[in-house]
Amino acid sequence: MASLAALLLLLGGCGALDLGVMNHAGPVAADQWRLYKIVAVVLIFVAGPVLLLVPLIAYHYRLDNKDDAYRPNWGFSWSLEALIWLPPIAIVAGLGVLLCDATHQLDPYRALPSKQPPLEVQVVALDWKWLFIYPDDGIATVNQLAVPVGRPVHLSLTSGTVMQSLLIPQLAGQIYAMAGMRTQLNFAADRPGVYRGLNTQFNGAGFQHQKFSVVAMPDREYRHWLTLRAADGQPFDDNVLKSLMQKSVAQRPLFFSKVPPGLFEHMMMANMQKEEAIR
C-alpha cells in the first residue's frame, strides 16, 4: 500500500523535470544539459570509492569481527597518500580544462553563431513583472517574450527596482538585472512552444507571481504577432510608465505600441539621479 502510494507519487512527479533544463528547447540549454551529463559521469568516479569504502571498511573492521587485523599504531603510508591525493588532483585538473572551455563557450554575453542577425530585446525588471521592449519594432510587452524559432535572441537587461535574476530553464540560464547597469543574455529557441521564465531573486511580496512566458513561434507567425501588437497595443506614454513602476502583479500579459526610443536607457538611468523611487 505504502509502496504503491510512493510509486504513484514518483510517477506524478516526473512531470516536474519536464519544466527544467532536461527538456531543453534551444542550443544553449542543450549544451548545458550535455555538460551536466559529462560532469555527472566524471563525478561518479569521485563519489563511488567513498560510497563503497565507508560501509565496507567500517563493517569489516567492526569490533565483533575477530578475524581481521588490528594495527592501532599504524597511521601513515606514502603509497596510500599518493593514491588519495593524485586521482582527485588529476580529475580536478581535467575538469578544470573542461570548465574553462565550457565557461567561454556558454558565456551568456557571447553571441550565438548564426546567419541571421540576433533579435534585440531589452528587458527591464520591475516589481513584480518583466517589461520586454522590442526597440526595432517600437512595441513592448509585459510578461510575454515572443521570439521567432531558430533566430538568436540577444537580451539587454536592467532593473527599474531592486536586483532580479532572469531564468528560462528550458532555454537559457540566468543573469542578474541591476539598476543603472546593463547585463546581457544570448539564447535561441529550437522548436515552437511556450516556455516558463521567472525571476529567481526574491524581491518582495509578489515575487512568487513574477513569471513570464517565452512564446517561440515560426518566423511568419512571429511577424504576424508583431503587427498585431503594433495595432492593438496600448500606446506607451508617461502614465503607462508610472503605472508600471508601481509594485503590482500583472495577471495577464500586457502589450504596448508606440514605445518611445531610448526607453530602456531612460529606465536604466532613471534610478541614478533621483532618490529611491518608491517611498
Added chain:
Amino acid sequence: MTDPVWPMLLGRFTWDSLPFVRAWHNPTTNELIAAAAGGIVVVSGIAVLVLITVLRRWRWLWTEWLTSLDHKKIGILYIVIALVMLARALVEANLMRLQQAVAVGNPGFVAPEHFAELFSTHGSIMIFFMAMPFLTGLINYLVPLQIGARDVAFPVLNAISLWLTAAGAALMMASLVIGRFSTGGWSGYPPFTEIGFNPGVGPDYWIWAVTLGSLASTMTGINIAVTIYKMRCPGMKLMRMPLFTWTSLCTAILMIFAMPPLTVATALLALDRYLGFHFFTNALGGNMMHYANLFWMFGHPEVYIVILPAFGIYSEVVSTFSSKELYGYKSLVIATMAIAVLSFTVWLHHFFTMGQSASINAAFGIATMAIGVPTGVKIYNWIWTMFRGEVRFTTPMIYALAFMMTFVLGGLTGIILAFPPLDYIVHNTLFLVAHFHNMLIPGTLYGLLAAYTFWFPKVFGYRLDERWGRISCLCWIVGFYLAFMPLYVLGASGMARRTQAVMETAYRPWLYMAEAGALILLCAFAALIVQLWVSIRRRGANDVFVGDPWDGRALEWSVSAPPPEFNFARLPHVDQAHWFYDAKRKYAPYAPPIAYHDIWMLRNSAVAPVIGIASGAATFGLVWHMWWLAIFGLIVIFAAVVARSFVRDTHRVIPASEVARIDESWREATARAQPVPREIETSPANQGLALVRS
C-alpha cells in the same frame, strides 16, 4: 493604530507592531501563527523568570553562571543558546515546508511577507545563532583542556563575546514579539534592504543582530588563536596538538579575517539606512555589487568556519571509536591549513550570474574545484583511520559515517555549481538550497551533535542514553534525505528558492516528500530532548566521574568528569601526540603529582553581562529609533569598560590543600573504578575508566 505611540520615548513603535494586536484585528491563520510565536516567546520567557524566582536560584545563576569567567561554563552557555535557537529555526523550517507543500496553486496559509521573514530568520539563526555559538561553545570548552591550559588567553573578552552573541540572539527573539523581521534573506542583499524599498524595522533587526554576532565572533577568533599560540602546556608542540585543536585554530584564523568584511558590510548598510549614505543604493552612485563582494568575502570562509571544527570532531570520534591512530595526521593538518587559505579565493562563485567576463568566472570556478581536493581527501583520512581498527557503531560514530557518505554527495553537487554554465541554470533555485543543506547538515549539524554525544559525559559526568541517541541520529539521517533530495529535483525543474507559493502542480509530490522529511527532522530534535530527559533521570547509573569513558586520546580525557574548575591539578607535561592514550598503555596515568601548589583563578566579573545587556538595549533602541535608549546603552558599555579597567583585585587563590582534596578524591574514585572493555562501553558498566589493551 499605525500612529507612533509617544515617539520621543518609543520611537517607531505603534500598536500594530505587536503581533497580538495584528491578530486581534485580522485573525487570519497567518497572523495567528505570528501571534502564537510571539506568545510562546513571552510565555516561556516569563516561565523561566518565575521558575528561577520560585526555586530561589537567582544568586546561584548570577555567581555560578552569568558572571563566571570559566571557559567551561561559557562554553556550556554558548551551547544552551545554540540549542534554543536550533529549536526555533527548526520549527520555522517546518512551517516553510508545510506552506510550500500546501501552497501548490493556492496561496496557502502563510502570507508572502511572513514567509519571507521565516526564511530570513531561519537562515540567519541557523548560521549566526545556531552553528556559530554551538561550535564556539565546543571550542571554548575543549581547546584549553586539549592543550593543557587552565583557561583561554582573554577570559573577560571571552565572556563579552558570549554576551554579545546572547544580545544578538535576544534581538532575534524580540523581533518575534515587537515588529517584524527582515525579508531580505540571510544575505540581506541591498538595494532590497535599503530604506527606499524596506523602510520598516525588519532590516534593522537583521543588521544589528548580525553585527553583534560578527563582532562576537571576531573577538572569539582572536581569543582562540592567541590561546592556542600562547597557552599550550609544556611539550605540547604544534604538531602534537589534537586535530580538533588544529581545526579550531584554522577556524579562529578564518574568523579573524572573514568576520570584519561582514561587519563592514552591515555597518555601511546601516549608514545608508540611518544617515542617508549611498553605498549600496540605486541612486547617487551607490552600487550593490560592492555589498555582494563584501558579504561573500565573509560568506564563503564562513562555510569553512562552521565545517572545519566538525572535521576536527570527526577526526577525534573516528579515531577514538576505531581505537586507532588517526591516519595521515600531518596531511590532515596541511589540508586544513590549505583550505583555510584557499577559502578566501573563491567568493565570486556566489554570483557567477552578475555579468562579469567568462575568464573571471572560469578562474573562480577552477579555484572552487581546487578547494574541493583537500576537503574531499580528508574523507579518505577517516576511512583509512577505520582500516585495521576496532570500529564500534556508537551514536557519534554513526553520525560520522552518515556524514562521510552524505557530505560526498553535497560535494558532487558543489562541483556542479562550480561550473559557471551549470550554475546559471540552478543558481537561486532549490537545487542550491539542497546543496548547501547537504553540506551544512552533515558537515556541521551532525558534527555538532556527534560532539554533543561524545563529550557530554566529560562535561556533565554521566553518559547520554544510547538508545534515544541512536533514534535521534537515525531520524536526522532519514529526515535529511527525505527533506532535501527532492529539492535537487525541484531545483533542476526550475523552482526558485524563497518561493511562498507555486503554480506548477508537477512540483507537488516532491514538496510532499520534503515535508515528510522535515517532520522526521523535527522528531529527531524531539528525540534529542527525550534523550536528555531520560539521561538526566538515569544519571546515577551512567556516571563516569573517572572521566575516560571511551578510551580517549587527548588531554581532556585525562581529568575527572566534570573537570575541576582549574582543569588540571598540575599542568601536564607531554612528550608526544596523543600522550594520554599512550600514557595509559605505558605508564601510570592516574599517579598523583609529587606536590600540589596554590592555583590562581579569575574572580567573577559582571562586566560582560552588563555590556551584553547594554548592547542589546542599544541595538534595540537603534532598531526602533529610540535614540535615548541607544545613547544610554552606549554610555553604559563605555562606562563598564572603563570601570573594569580600575578593578585591580581580579584573581583569587585556590589553596594547595583544596586542590589536593579535590584531586585526591578523584584519584581514589579512579582506583576504585572497574575498567570497562570496549564491548560494553555503552552500558552502565562504564564508570569512566577504560580497560587498556595495547
